Each structure stands twice: as C-alpha cells, then as structure tokens.
Amino acid sequence: MSKILSGKIVVIGFGNIGKALVRGLQITGHEVEIYVCDRGELPAHEEFPEGLDFNKITYLNYDSIPNLKNSLFLNENDTIILSVKPQNFIEAIERWKSVFLNNQNFPLIISVLAGTPTDVIHKYFSEECPVVRSMPNIAATIDCSATVISGSKKTPKHFLERAKIIFDAVGKTWITNEDQLDAVTGLSGSGPAYIYMVIEAMADGGVKMGLSRQLSIELATQTVLGAAKLVQETKIHPAVLRDQVTTPGGTTISAIHELEKFGLRPMLISAVVTASERSAALAKLVETKIKEQV
Numbered sequence: 001m002s003k004i005l006s007g008k009i010v011v012i013g014f015g016n017i018g019k020a021l022v023r024g025l026q027i028t029g030h031e032v033e034i035y036v037c038d039r040g041e042l043p044a045h046e047e048f049p050e051g052l053d054f055n056k057i058t059y060l061n062y063d064s065i066p067n068l069k070n071s072l073f074l075n076e077n078d079t080i081i082l083s084v085k086p087q088n089f090i091e092a093i094e095r096w097k098s099v100f101l102n103n104q105n106f107p108l109i110i111s112v113l114a115g116t117p118t119d120v121i122h123k124y125f126s127e128e129c130p131v132v133r134s135m136p137n138i139a140a141t142i143d144c145s146a147t148v149i150s151g152s153k154k155t156p157k158h159f160l161e162r163a164k165i166i167f168d169a170v171g172k173t174w175i176t177n178e179d180q181l182d183a184v185t186g187l188s189g190s191g192p193a194y195i196y197m198v199i200e201a202m203a204d205g206g207v208k209m210g211l212s213r214q215l216s217i218e219l220a221t222q223t224v225l226g227a228a229k230l231v232q233e234t235k236i237h238p239a240v241l242r243d244q245v246t247t248p249g250g251t252t253i254s255a256i257h258e259l260e261k262f263g264l265r266p267m268l269i270s271a272v273v274t275a276s277e278r279s280a281a282l283a284k285l286v287e288t289k290i291k292e293q294v
Contacts, residue, residue, distance in 0.1 A: 004158060004161050004162050004165060005030055005032060005079075005162055005165045005166065006031070006032060006077055007032060007033070007075070007077035007078040007079070008032065008033045008034075008035060008072075008074060008077075008078040008079070008107075009025065009032050009033070009034050009035070009078070009079045009080075009081065009166070010035045010036075010037065010074070010078070010079070010080045010081065010107075011034065011035070011036045011037070011081045011083060012037045012038075012080065012081065012082050012083060012084055012092050012096065013037075013038060013081075013082065013083035013084035013085075013088075013092070013112075014036050014037075014038040014083075015083060016138065016140075016141055017083050017112055017136060017140055018036065018038075018081070018083040018112075019048065019049055019052060019141075020049065020136075020140040020141045020143075020145075020170050021081060021083070021140070021166065021167075021169065021170060022034055022036060022052055022057060023048075023049050023051050023052040023170075024140070024143055024169030024170040025166065025169050026051065026052060026053055026056060027051050027143075027169070028169045030165075030169070033058070034056065034057045034058070035057070035058045035059075035060060035072070036057050036058070036059050036060065037059075037060045037061070037062070037065065037092075037096075038059075038061065038062075039061065039062055049141065062091075062095055065095045065096060074107040075105035075106075075107060076105045076106065076107065076108075076130075077107075078107040078108070079107055079108045079109075079110060079162065079163075079166070080096075080107050080108070080109050080110065081110045081112065081166070082109065082110065082111045082112060082113055082121075083112045083113075084113065085113075086113050086114060086115060086116055086286045086289070087289065089113060089116065089124075090124070093124045093125070106125070106126060106128060106129040106130065107129075107130075108130045108131075108132065108159045108162060108163065109121055109125055109129055109130065109131045109132070110131075110132045110133075110134060110149075110163050110166065111131065111132070111133045111134065112134050112136065113133075113286075114185075114279075114282070114286070115279060115282040115283035115285070115286040115287075116133070116283070116286055116287070117133070117178065117283060117287065118131045118132075118133050118150070118151070118152035118155075118178060119152065120287055121133070121152075122152060122154075127154065128154065130151070130152075130154070130155040130156065130159040131151065131152040131154075131155055132149050132150070132151050132152075132155060132159060132160060132163040133149065133150050133151075133152075133178060133181060134147060134148070134149045134163065134167060135147065135148050135149075135181055135184045135185055135188070135189050136167060136170065136171070136189075137188050137189050137191065137192055138192055139171060139192060140167075140170040140171060141170075143169070143170050143171060144170075144171050145167070145170045145171030145172070146171060146172060146174075146188040146191075147167040147170070147171055147172070147173045147174070148173070148174045148175070148176055148180075148181065148184040148188065149163050149164060149167060149173060149174070149175055149176075150175065150176055150177055150178040150180070150181060151163075151175075151178075152178070160175055181279075182276045182277075182279040182280040182283065183272075183276045185275065185276060185279035186271075186272045186273065186274070186275035186276030186277075186278075186279060187272050187275075187276075189275075189279075190271075190272075190275040191272075194268060194271055195224060198220075198224065199217070199220045199221055199224055200220075202216075202219075202220035202223070202224075203216035203217045203219075203220040204216070206219060206220065227241075242256075
C-alpha cells in the first residue's frame with residue numbers, strides 16, 4: 001500500500017459519497033483507521049453498500065465529539081473528509097474544532113462540499129491547514145466516479161497525491177486548478193443526468209419501433225457503455241470513431257442528420273455551460289450563507 005496514505009481518515013457525513021469512499025478504501029485494502037461521523041445512530045447494516053464492512057469502522061455521532069479532544073489526536077498523517085451539505089458546514093466544524101485543531105500539525109482537509117471554495121474552508125480551520133476541494137459524481141457509488149480535485153494555494157503537492165489516492169478508490173481522478181471546478185461541475189458533476197436522458201430517449205425510440213421496454217433500456221444502456229469504453233480504451237477522438245460507423249448512404253448518417261437538425265450537439269454544449277454558470281452562482285450563494293451563520 002502507498003505510504004502517502006496512512007494514519008486516520010475521518011469521514012464527516014455518511015451519505016452516498018461518504019459511504020462510497022469508505023467502501024472503496026476498504027475494498028482497495030488501504031491500511032488506515034476509518035472513523036465515520038454523522039447525526040444520530042449508525043444506520044442499519046442493510047443500508048450499507050455491498051463491500052462495506054461496518055466492523056472495521058468506528059462510528060461517532062455528533063453528541064460524542066466533545067469527548068474526543070483528549071483521545072483522538074489528528075496530525076499531518078491524518079485526513080478529514082467533509083461530506084456534509086454546505087448548510088451544515090458550520091455546525092460540523094464547530095463540533096470538531098477541539099479535536100482537529102488541538103496542535104499545529106494539521107490534518108489534510110478534503111472538502112466534498114458543493115460550491116464551497118478552499119478559502120472558505122481555510123477560514124474555519126487555519127490558513128496553514130492543507131485543504132483539497134473535490135468534485136466527484138454519483139458513479140462513486142459503483143467505483144466508477146469521474147472526480148476532479150484541486151488544492152488551495154498553500155497546500156503542498158503530497159497532500160494532493162494523498163487525496164488522489166483516496167478518490168482513485170472509487171473511480172478515476174484528475175488534478176486541476178480550482179478556478180476550473182465550476183466547469184467540472186457542469187460537465188462531469190451534472191453529466192450523468194444528461195446521459196440518463198440520452199439512454200431514456202434512445203430506449204423510447206426502440207419502444208416506438210416495436211421493441212419491448214426492457215430490451216430497449218438494456219440495449220440503450222449497453223450501447224452507451226460500449227461507446228464510452230471504446231473512447232476510453234482506444235484514446236481515439238469521438239468524431240473519428242463516429243465516422244468509422246457511418247457508412248455512405250447508410251442508417252447512421254441519416255440518424256446523424258436528424259440529430260444535427262434538431263440540435264443535439266449545441267443542446268449538450270449549452271447544458272454544460274448553463275450548469276457551470278449555475279455552479280458559480282451557487283458558490284457565491286453558499287459562501288454568503290456560510291458567512292451569515294458566523
């Protein structure tokens with residue numbers, strides 16, 4: 001296992017992404033102590049995703065946190081993953097401050113908070129605390145996430161490498177500058193919803209032409225999966241692959257003509273642009289609301 005990832009990992013917020021990360025770290029065999037913190041009691045075991053071993057985590061509810069300041073020491077080898085909703089950020093931080101700010105050897109803070117810049121995270125921890133912001137997507141729940149991470153200006157590279165190892169446990173991870181995360185949100189963060197609509201529409205087409213609903217959905221799903229895998233594994237540009245299945249006067253060019261006529265390409269481009277712009281607007285709103293809670 002990598003020496004970059006060691007020590008304790010504290011996951012604050014045990015929703016879909018929190019559970020996916022814990023499961024991914026366990027399956028990939030990283031030898032770390034995992035603590036999970038959430039409101040209330042530990043969820044029923046049947047609510048855990050397959051592969052998550054609840055016997056290998058320490059569960060803490062919010063009420064137990066104040067008692068940890070003399071028993072759970074966190075330092076630069078440890079990691080805190082903030083996976084709460086932005087509106088619950090201040091409450092989580094205030095409860096945990098006595099634990100993770102009890103010395104100057106600050107742990108890595110990884111934020112999964114939507115629309116929350118690293119400078120806001122720094123404000124409630126420390127300017128010297130390493131902070132990494134992340135944007136995974138829902139496919140993390142099946143270990144197929146497209147995740148992008150970025151570090152604050154004061155975060156050393158080796159902390160980014162640690163964050164990448166963590167998110168690689170649930171898919172593929174890229175590192176970029178923070179000013180690109182709104183565009184990432186519009187493309188890969190919201191992107192699964194676009195593809196679900198494509199699959200649904202293709203399946204509807206199959207039903208209209210006489211196929212059963214179940215067969216149509218399965219064919220559409222496998223077609224999208226296979227097309228994506230071909231791009232991923234061959235590294236060939238999608239336009240080149242499209243041309244390879246477009247014979248002169250054939251069925252595919254006729255279909256492409258219809259897609260171009262009704263604007264599939266500009267609609268998808270506009271979807272990414274609109275979602276990116278909305279992400280930037282929400283980031284400002286989140287920052288304002290957090291400041292109002294102080």
